[in-house]
Amino acid sequence: xxxxxxxxxxxxxxxxxxxxxxxxxxxxxxxxxxxxxxxxxxxxxxxxxxxxxxxxxxxxxxxxxxxxxxxxxxxxxxxxxxxxxxxxxxxxxxxxxxxxxxxxxxxxxxxxxxxxxxxxxxxxxxxxxxxxxxxxx
Amino acid sequence: xxxxxxxxxxxxxxxxxxxxxxxxxxxxxxxxxxxxxxxxxxxxxxxxxxxxxxxxxxxxxxxxxxxxxxxxxxxxxxxxxxxxxxxxxxxxxxxxxxxxxxxxxxxxxxxxxxxxxxxxxxxxxxxxxxxxxxxxx
Amino acid sequence: xxxxxxxxxxxxxxxxxxxxxxxxxxxxxxxxxxxxxxxxxxxxxxxxxxxxxxxxxxxxxxxxxxxxxxxxxxxxxxxxxxxxxxxxxxxxxxxxxxxxxxxxxxxxxxxxxxxxxxxxxxxxxxxxxxxxxxxxx
Amino acid sequence: xxxxxxxxxxxxxxxxxxxxxxxxxxxxxxxxxxxxxxxxxxxxxxxxxxxxxxxxxxxxxxxxxxxxxxxxxxxxxxxxxxxxxxxxxxxxxxxxxxxxxxxxxxxxxxxxxxxxxxxxxxxxxxxxxxxxxxxxx
Numbered sequence: 001x002x003x004x005x006x007x008x009x010x011x012x013x014x015x016x017x018x019x020x021x022x023x024x025x026x027x028x029x030x031x032x033x034x035x036x037x038x039x040x041x042x043x044x045x046x047x048x049x050x051x052x053x054x055x056x057x058x059x060x061x062x063x064x065x066x067x068x069x070x071x072x073x074x075x076x077x078x079x080x081x082x083x084x085x086x087x088x089x090x091x092x093x094x095x096x097x098x099x100x101x102x103x104x105x106x107x108x109x110x111x112x113x114x115x116x117x118x119x120x121x122x123x124x125x126x127x128x129x130x131x132x133x134x135x136x137x
Numbered sequence: 138x139x140x141x142x143x144x145x146x147x148x149x150x151x152x153x154x155x156x157x158x159x160x161x162x163x164x165x166x167x168x169x170x171x172x173x174x175x176x177x178x179x180x181x182x183x184x185x186x187x188x189x190x191x192x193x194x195x196x197x198x199x200x201x202x203x204x205x206x207x208x209x210x211x212x213x214x215x216x217x218x219x220x221x222x223x224x225x226x227x228x229x230x231x232x233x234x235x236x237x238x239x240x241x242x243x244x245x246x247x248x249x250x251x252x253x254x255x256x257x258x259x260x261x262x263x264x265x266x267x268x269x270x271x272x273x274x
Numbered sequence: 275x276x277x278x279x280x281x282x283x284x285x286x287x288x289x290x291x292x293x294x295x296x297x298x299x300x301x302x303x304x305x306x307x308x309x310x311x312x313x314x315x316x317x318x319x320x321x322x323x324x325x326x327x328x329x330x331x332x333x334x335x336x337x338x339x340x341x342x343x344x345x346x347x348x349x350x351x352x353x354x355x356x357x358x359x360x361x362x363x364x365x366x367x368x369x370x371x372x373x374x375x376x377x378x379x380x381x382x383x384x385x386x387x388x389x390x391x392x393x394x395x396x397x398x399x400x401x402x403x404x405x406x407x408x409x410x411x
Numbered sequence: 412x413x414x415x416x417x418x419x420x421x422x423x424x425x426x427x428x429x430x431x432x433x434x435x436x437x438x439x440x441x442x443x444x445x446x447x448x449x450x451x452x453x454x455x456x457x458x459x460x461x462x463x464x465x466x467x468x469x470x471x472x473x474x475x476x477x478x479x480x481x482x483x484x485x486x487x488x489x490x491x492x493x494x495x496x497x498x499x500x501x502x503x504x505x506x507x508x509x510x511x512x513x514x515x516x517x518x519x520x521x522x523x524x525x526x527x528x529x530x531x532x533x534x535x536x537x538x539x540x541x542x543x544x545x546x547x548x
Contacts, residue, residue, distance in 0.1 A: 014183040046151040058190075244356045262374075264356060318427045319486075325427075338463075354490070
């Protein structure tokens with residue numbers, strides 16, 4: 001396991017909200033990050049689909065991770081998300097990549113994919129700005 | 138309690154993810170909606186602030202509610218959020234309003250406010266498009 | 275005329291694209307900016323409405339001005355715009371305000387209003403991040 | 412020249428603002444569109460770079476074209492753009508693709524690339540929603 005991947009796992013384990021949703025870090029390399037969750041009934045909305053808030057959380061977090069793979073400890077400054085279709089599936093994966101980065105910020109894009117036994121569908125796309133967090137003394 | 142407010146409460150109770158986060162509907166009138174959550178430790182990220190995913194969830198849901206106050210049962214098509222400062226507080230309130238609406242969609246804005254005993258601060262602003270869900274037969 | 279307003283006029287006069295569109299600075303105070311253009315036929319699209327690109331330009335520029343009223347010489351880092359209705363009118367005004375600002379960036383919102391002799395309508399709303407430009411040596 | 416490409420050229424020629432900027436349609440196929448402009452001094456801002464409004468116009472228009480390649484005559488409902496670096500170059504090309512489409516709308520992404528004799532750089536990325544225009548009677 002690479003040092004970066006270990007760093008990523010450690011950050012995820014220190015995010016209580018990610019622990020609550022049981023988010024997994026599947027891939028974490030310079031310029032990209034994949035985060036996933038197993039869909040539980042309690043993640044849904046009134047029509048039986050995964051709640052947009054869960055999809056947004058996963059996209060937001062994957063964007064931050066992608067940026068953080070270059071910048072170190074980071075937060076999302078802003079992002080935009082388009083929901084493409086209702087999210088039905090056993091598992092959601094958010095795949096984010098860095099499009100451009102500087103010393104203190106990175107612009108990233110992300111796809112959120114709903115996975116079932118036999119197929120997968122992109123359910124949302126996001127784009128946003130990640131900024132480096134200066135260490136607190 | 139107005140009919141609209143009852144409708145809103147019923148929808149919220151039928152969203153398992155909102156039940157998980159214990160979201161409250163504080164206000165729901167034609168053209169506006171206020172949703173809030175009591176901040177629990179499990180809603181936080183690695184720096185001790187409320188996780189962006191929670192803020193996004195609340196903003197997204199408030200946008201949908203605002204749109205839904207005009208359109209009826211609705212979902213978020215897309216939105217954009219800017220985080221303004223770290224969210225620290227006992228309670229988060231998302232206040233959304235409709236800027237413009239047609240027969241099938243509405244454009245809404247939202248502020249997310251972190252509330253403490255003695256002060257409140259806007260921690261995020263969002264803007265998005267809400268679309269009416271046609272009833273399933 | 276305030277020093278800030280003079281600074282704003284000078285910047286506008288030094289933007290060839292704003293000169294091409296004959297953009298006017300109507301108001302420029304700490305935390306807000308109003309920019310306007312007289313609609314010419316050459317600003318339109320195929321349906322006879324003002325081209326979205328003109329509306330975006332005006333919104334983008336007003337966002338930068340609002341941020342710049344606090345930060346000094348600035349550029350837009352990112353923004354999002356929703357078009358609310360076709361823009362018909364003799365004049366377009368973009369009114370932008372600062373929602374939040376720090377040392378190097380500001381988050382701003384903007385409305386673009388189409389004005390006719392007898393009425394006015396908001397045709398677009400935008401939200402974005404403005405960043406301070408460090409002086410070039 | 413394909414029927415779609417001819418349709419696209421005809422639309423572009425009927426947009427006075429595109430004629431003013433002398434926009435070219437370089438490629439137009441189902442699911443994608445490339446639009447470009449030759450950079451003129453009058454397209455610049457105060458630092459000598461291409462004005463963000465020009466980049467936004469080109470991105471917006473390319474998004475609409477990409478959506479329109481599937482939907483027919485269309486307009487942009489909303490989009491978001493991140494500027495990645497100052498735009499310097501002889502030519503700007505916006506390359507847009509459709510990510511997802513339905514009967515009445517499409518979600519598209521776009522890159523804007525600044526081209527010089529010896530290199531090219533992506534200067535902006537955009538994502539937005541395109542909606543079909545119903546024919547006027």
